[in-house]
Amino acid sequence: MPIAASSPTPSDAEELRALRDLVRSIVDRELLPLEPQVRAEGGLSAELRLTLEERVRALDLWALDVPEELGGQGLGLTATTAVNEELARCTFPTIRAPLIIGGAAGILINCNEQQRPLYLDPVVRGERHAAFALTEPDSGSDAVGLMRTTAVRDGDDWVLNGSKLYVSNTSMSDLLQVMAVTDPGRGAAGVSCFLVPRDAPGVEVSYLDLMIPEKPAEVFLADCRVPASSMLGEQGEGMALAQAWLRNNRLFHSAKCIGRAQRALELAVEFARTRVSFGKPIGERQAIQFMIADSAIDLHVARTALYRCTGRIDAGLPAGDEIPMVKVTANEGAWRTVDRCMQILGGLGLSRELPMEQIFREVRSMRITEGTTEIHRWRIARNILKEDRWPSVV
Numbered sequence: 269m270p271i272a273a274s275s276p277t278p279s280d281a282e283e284l285r286a287l288r289d290l291v292r293s294i295v296d297r298e299l300l301p302l303e304p305q306v307r308a309e310g311g312l313s314a315e316l317r318l319t320l321e322e323r324v325r326a327l328d329l330w331a332l333d334v335p336e337e338l339g340g341q342g343l344g345l346t347a348t349t350a351v352n353e354e355l356a357r358c359t360f361p362t363i364r365a366p367l368i369i370g371g372a373a374g375i376l377i378n379c380n381e382q383q384r385p386l387y388l389d390p391v392v393r394g395e396r397h398a399a400f401a402l403t404e405p406d407s408g409s410d411a412v413g414l415m416r417t418t419a420v421r422d423g424d425d426w427v428l429n430g431s432k433l434y435v436s437n438t439s440m441s442d443l444l445q446v447m448a449v450t451d452p453g454r455g456a457a458g459v460s461c462f463l464v465p466r467d468a469p470g471v472e473v474s475y476l477d478l479m480i481p482e483k484p485a486e487v488f489l490a491d492c493r494v495p496a497s498s499m500l501g502e503q504g505e506g507m508a509l510a511q512a513w514l515r516n517n518r519l520f521h522s523a524k525c526i527g528r529a530q531r532a533l534e535l536a537v538e539f540a541r542t543r544v545s546f547g548k549p550i551g552e553r554q555a556i557q558f559m560i561a562d563s564a565i566d567l568h569v570a571r572t573a574l575y576r577c578t579g580r581i582d583a584g585l586p587a588g589d590e591i592p593m594v595k596v597t598a599n600e601g602a603w604r605t606v607d608r609c610m611q612i613l614g615g616l617g618l619s620r621e622l623p624m625e626q627i628f629r630e631v632r633s634m635r636i637t638e639g640t641t642e643i644h645r646w647r648i649a650r651n652i653l654k655e656d657r658w659p660s661v662v
């Protein structure tokens with residue numbers, strides 16, 4: 269398994285390997301056997317989710333990415349990314365949340381002393397979940413330039429109006445982190461973040477039916493009044509907080525993509541070993557071997573880029589310019605992999621007997637979420653063309 273190239277001392281590397289092995293064995297022994305049941309029931313039941321959450325808590329695998337002083341375990345980015353990758357071999361939609369809080373609740377880390385017991389601590393303890401609401405019906409890639417949701421100060425309150433689209437995890441969340449324009453005309457510096465209870469007056473939620481298991485929501489805000497104390501960070505700081513968190517989340521997202529594709533490859537390899545045609549297992553045919561080899565290469569390249577980047581960030585080295593490259597490499601390498609695996613599995617890959625068809629749909633969607641591959645390519649080219657910024661070679 270890959271270990272970050274630059275940061276860990278040997279003992280860090282050993283700890284990282286042990287953590288990876290532990291998570292992998294939980295996935296193999298405890299989660300994958302439940303997959304057929306979860307798929308048959310159309311998702312993870314609340315009861316089973318609670319049981320699994322208790323299990324990972326008992327193993328002390330809780331809030332790995334939250335700093336120790338905030339009640340978490342303070343693991344570095346490489347370790348939390350590796351946990352994300354391992355968990356992604358299992359196709360349950362929600363088991364990741366208790367281990368890695370930062371999935372949707374990452375910017376809550378910026379709560380002040382008064383906000384912490386109300387908002388952050390219950391999330392760290394696993395009692396509550398939070399969703400992140402930036403995208404709107406008219407503003408996806410151009411999230412700030414076309415943002416229409418506003419927050420207007422009225423006495424001791426802010427009054428929010430607008431709507432947010434594709435808000436993941438809304439159904440399980442009690443809290444929404446809503447980005448809204450507080451200072452029109454100031455671009456990113458005019459956007460602030462508000463902590464809005466999902467059941468606050470003026471909040472309406474409608475779930476979307478997409479081709480993936482995840483059912484994000486459209487959230488409508490009509491004269492939704494929240495106290496001034498529910499602003500996260502300072503006025504105009506919302507996008508800066510979100511960007512810092514999105515940086516890590518894009519790496520977690522890349523790890524998820526690689527984990528899902530790894531699972532697809534394992535399914536395809538197992539099938540290629542045993543499926544016989546014209547007197548031989550198909551795995552003995554070069555056409556199939558090349559698809560397996562090309563997939564293994566794609567995943568190796570994606571992992572190498574990913575863990576080089578997390579290793580540099582953990583070591584305090586500049587790596588921001590590598591993040592869009594990692595995201596594109598992981599998304600597209602994983603997509604090529606699942607497409608080949610689908611081909612190797614033949615008709616079985618299309619059936620709902622295996623999780624392959626779900627992985628196929630999910631990995632396809634990941635080229636769009638957390639910034640589309642076009643937007644990430646645009647950023648890479650802009651850095652080079654305008655600022656002569658290239659990722660460092662060593």
Ligand SMILES: Cc1cc2nc3c(=O)[nH]c(=O)nc-3n(C[C@H](O)[C@H](O)[C@H](O)COP(=O)(O)OP(=O)(O)OC[C@H]3O[C@@H](n4cnc5c(N)ncnc54)[C@H](O)[C@@H]3O)c2cc1C
Binds near residue numbers: 407436478640
């Ligand atoms: C399943 C799912 C979960 C999500 N979860 C969340 C969430 O929890 N919170 C949240 O706030 N958002 C969430 N999103 C929103 C997600 O971040 C956006 O969908 C994404 O940023 C793309 O925006 P868009 O869909 O509006 O596409 P658009 O921005 O409308 O883009 C449409 C197409 O145009 C291309 N394009 C746009 N601008 C350019 C350009 N300058 N150059 C070249 N091509 C361009 C895009 O690459 C894309 O191909 C989620 C989306 C999905 C599908």
